[in-house]
Amino acid sequence: MTAPPVSTSPEPSASSAHAILDAAEQLFAAHGFTAVPIKEVAAKAGVNVALIYYYHDSKEALYRHVIERFVGELVRRVSAQLDAAPDAEQAIRAVTRAQFEMLSSKPHFPKLIVRELVDYQAAHAVGVLRELGASLFRRLAGIIREGQARGTFRPDLDPNFAAFSTIAQLPYFFIARPALGVLALGDARPFDDSTAVDFARHAGDFAVAALRPTSTG
Amino acid sequence: MTAPPVSTSPEPSASSAHAILDAAEQLFAAHGFTAVPIKEVAAKAGVNVALIYYYHDSKEALYRHVIERFVGELVRRVSAQLDAAPDAEQAIRAVTRAQFEMLSSKPHFPKLIVRELVDYQAAHAVGVLRELGASLFRRLAGIIREGQARGTFRPDLDPNFAAFSTIAQLPYFFIARPALGVLALGDARPFDDSTAVDFARHAGDFAVAALRPTSTG
DNA sequence: GTCTATAGGCTGATAGAC
DNA sequence: GTCTATCAGCCTATAGAC
Numbered sequence: 001m002t003a004p005p006v007s008t009s010p011e012p013s014a015s016s017a018h019a020i021l022d023a024a025e026q027l028f029a030a031h032g033f034t035a036v037p038i039k040e041v042a043a044k045a046g047v048n049v050a051l052i053y054y055y056h057d058s059k060e061a062l063y064r065h066v067i068e069r070f071v072g073e074l075v076r077r078v079s080a081q082l083d084a085a086p087d088a089e090q091a092i093r094a095v096t097r098a099q100f101e102m103l104s105s106k107p108h109f110p111k112l113i114v115r116e117l118v119d120y121q122a123a124h125a126v127g128v129l130r131e132l133g134a135s136l137f138r139r140l141a142g143i144i145r146e147g148q149a150r151g152t153f154r155p156d157l158d159p160n161f162a163a164f165s166t167i168a169q170l171p172y173f174f175i176a177r178p179a180l181g182v183l184a185l186g187d188a189r190p191f192d193d194s195t196a197v198d199f200a201r202h203a204g205d206f207a208v209a210a211l212r213p214t215s216t217g
Numbered sequence: 218m219t220a221p222p223v224s225t226s227p228e229p230s231a232s233s234a235h236a237i238l239d240a241a242e243q244l245f246a247a248h249g250f251t252a253v254p255i256k257e258v259a260a261k262a263g264v265n266v267a268l269i270y271y272y273h274d275s276k277e278a279l280y281r282h283v284i285e286r287f288v289g290e291l292v293r294r295v296s297a298q299l300d301a302a303p304d305a306e307q308a309i310r311a312v313t314r315a316q317f318e319m320l321s322s323k324p325h326f327p328k329l330i331v332r333e334l335v336d337y338q339a340a341h342a343v344g345v346l347r348e349l350g351a352s353l354f355r356r357l358a359g360i361i362r363e364g365q366a367r368g369t370f371r372p373d374l375d376p377n378f379a380a381f382s383t384i385a386q387l388p389y390f391f392i393a394r395p396a397l398g399v400l401a402l403g404d405a406r407p408f409d410d411s412t413a414v415d416f417a418r419h420a421g422d423f424a425v426a427a428l429r430p431t432s433t434g
Numbered sequence: 435g436t437c438t439a440t441a442g443g444c445t446g447a448t449a450g451a452c
Numbered sequence: 453g454t455c456t457a458t459c460a461g462c463c464t465a466t467a468g469a470c
Contacts, residue, residue, distance in 0.1 A: 016453080032336070035251040037445060048455050050448080055453095059446065111335050117392050118328050119249070133400035154426065161419040164397075168389035169382050175334050180381075183350035202378040209371065210427035233435080254463060265437050270465065272435095 017055055019045040025066045029108030032115055033063055067116060070109060071128045075135050077102055082139060088147035092166060092211065093204035095140055099170040100200035104193070110174040137163060144211065153211040166207040173199050234272055236262040242283045246325030249332055250280055284333055287326060288345045292352050294319055299356060305364035309383060309428065310421035312357055316387040317417035321410070327391040354380060361428065370428040383424040390416050 023044035027036045038059055042049045056062040081098035085091035103110055141163040147153035173196070176183075240261035244253045255276055259266045273279040298315035302308035320327055358380040364370035390397075390413070 032249055032251060034249060038447090039445080049446090050456085051454055053447065114331055114335060114392065117396055118331060130399050133396075137400040157423065157426070158415070158419055161416055162423065164390065164393075164416075165386050165420065165423045168385050168393075172385035172389050173381065175331065176381075176385075179334055179350075182347050183354040198375070199378055199381075202375055203382065205374065206379065206382045206427045209374070209431060210423045212431045214426060214429045214431060255465090256463075266464090267438085267466080268436055276464065 016045070016047050016051060020047060020052055020055060020062070021066055021069060024062055025070060025112065026108055028063060028066060029112040029115070033059075033119070038062075067112070068128050070106075070112065071132055074102055074109070075132055078136050079139075082136075082143075088143050088150075088152055089208055089211075091140070091143045092207050095166065096170060096200060096204040096207065099167065100196070100203075103170060103174045104196060107174070110171045113171065114175055137167070140166065147211065151213075154213045157211065162207075162211060165210070166203075169203040169206065170200060173203075233262070233264050233268060237264060237269055237272060237279070238283055238286060241279055242287060242329065243325055245280060245283060246329040246332070250276075250336070255279075284329070285345050287323075287329065288349055291319055291326070292349055295353050296356075299353075299360075305360050305367075305369055306425055306428075308357070308360045309424050312384065313387060313417060313421040313424065316384065317413070317420075320387060320391045321413060324391070327388045330388065331392055354384070357383065364428065368430075371430045374428065379424075379428060382427070383420075386420040386423065387417060390420070 020041065024036075024041045027041055027044060038049055038052055041062070042052055045052075052062060056065060078095065078098040081094045082091060085094040141159045144153060144157075144162050145159040148155045148157075148159065173180075177196070237258065241253075241258045244258055244261060255266055255269055258279075259269055262269075269279060273282060295312065295315040298311045299308060302311040358376045361370060361374075361379050362376040365372045365374075365376065393400075394413070
């Protein structure tokens, strides 16, 4: 999870390349693409501005590379969790758990994703989103559909919609987190980490509860 | 809902003031605060740049005024829907319905809200968010808590969390909408309006299903 | 209230030395 | 690979005429 020690003989530069991507990822997530001058990326990465243009054709290309890198990691992590789930209900919980691990280990991820979604019209990451969709979203929807066929899940919910309602909870929680203290408590203090842990468990519970057949019908 | 005809005798300027706010609202939502030059706001509003500084102290002040205006309207609309709901289950559906009406009548709203949330740390709208929280979120959580006390809702879910899971669905749907076609269908074409109507109904169903007691426990 | 004209700073990007 | 030096353009904001 931490940056691995890089081979020091032929390409002593690879660490700079990583540093640039890391700095850009954090800054773009925190303040947005246009709000961050490359000068600032360079400063945070501890390199010169010109070096960024050595690795990337333009500021926008840098942004695209950042998006591609982190969406790739997101796909890998969640896929691994899904592979290990024994049944449909466990799979639902596995998805929210994987989301939580991802979001809390890299707290700026949801911001980046959401910024990308909001700016989508103008945007960069279509190919990368297609990959994300194929490997994750459709897989989750398929699991729900299967559960419905076997009778463990209620049949009246649309599987695509249910999948979306399931995955929407945690990203939106992390985005809204700074405002949540105000919303729920009338207080400016943001929720602490244990609240996030609790909400992650809740998100699994909520989705499973929605998918189970009801007594009242 | 449309701009009301303004008194034309003493202040013929009020229409310019409105035009500026309208233009800024749309542009900031579509492209973000830093990405939009005031020059562009002026052009879209059909006025001169200097006039914007006549009404607003700075670009950031203009942004704050935009946020305050539309959050006020959001609060008013959702409150009205909640007032009319006869019972807890209807109230849940009323919230998602009000969200849907708001979001589809002003499609750029969720973008603005989310941008504001993402940029929150640096941010502007604390007071306005507190108002939103008091009148809407806590009211919804209270309704859920009441339903639990009466036995119509399952008691094991946290009322605040359940309220959040409920309201997260629709904003996130509208934000992710341009990507949804890709996610679900592997196709770049975005969902049409009837899909949004269907999802709004689903969001109510999903939340109510999650809150009802289950047969399996 | 509304405009024209303009200042001054910062930004993305490149050329070229090492 | 990495840096120094530099430019042209755009951006926020103001002064002042009408």
